[in-house]
Amino acid sequence: MWTYFICLTLHILSAMVWVGGMIFYVIVVMPVIRNQKLKDQKLTLLQLTAIQFRKISYTLFFILITSGFGILFSKGLLREDNLFTFFTSSIGFMFSLKIGLFGFLFVSSVYHDFVSGPKTFLYLESDPVQYERYRRMSGLFGRFNLLLSLFIAFLGILVSRGVSFF
Template sequence: MFALVWIHLLAAVVWVGGMVFLSVVLVPVLKRNGAFAQYALLFRTVAYRFRAVVWGAMGILVATGLTLAAGRSIPLMEPSRWPTIFAAKIGLVTLLFTLTLLHDLVVGPRVRRSLGVPEAERSARDRVLLRYSVLVPRISLLVALLVLLLAVVLART
């Protein structure tokens, strides 16, 4: 069980740590002096590589999380009997997975298409998308941090 907890935590740290790195370190450095356009290829390459790591971590988290929950005698097939903290954590994990899917499969590709259009030719919809698309990863990071908080609370109960 110890090894399983360690693997579960390692996958969470990789995912959340990468989110923090991208949001707090890489993007601000690349945006410095308005030079983000120069580094778009670098950012895209890093983001694609991180996406593969994230999806691997998500798979590990699901597999180890289900096993850990079963080991704690949480009736996985009876959500009405779940401890409140566990139910809240699963709800936030579901939201985080949904946001990740939304970011990777919908928002990201649309942003790439919009950025491929000269600025003067972008539609109002493109401009709105580009302005608000940054919210998805920011909300994802906040949700991920809340999941970690609930994980700590759950481990202490």
């Protein structure tokens, strides 16, 4: 029972920090950075805050995966005799959908954080066309990741209350 509550607490807290952190970035950090008073430091601030959030993100992903599987394990759903019944049940399908979307989120975050984001800063002074291309791409992937994370959190809430789309 304790394992379940510890894993669940860690899971909910890391989901809060991940989703809440992204929302905070969009509604507080970005508008502050865009303030005219910070015109000269705008790009440095953007780059430093992005790198700081990137460091936190992958630690949170690790906690979300381990605590998520910890929850399943503590509920006995990963036992060999239960595994097939669970994954072929309607809640099991919901869970598989959640894991699949999480995999998608992971790949999309890696692209945003390690490819399009860094390339935006790389081309900042050398190539305006490439800069604009990667800037748009980073914005697009950033928004997509936030929406996907909200949907994954919503699926988690449904799964934990026994609600399924299937």
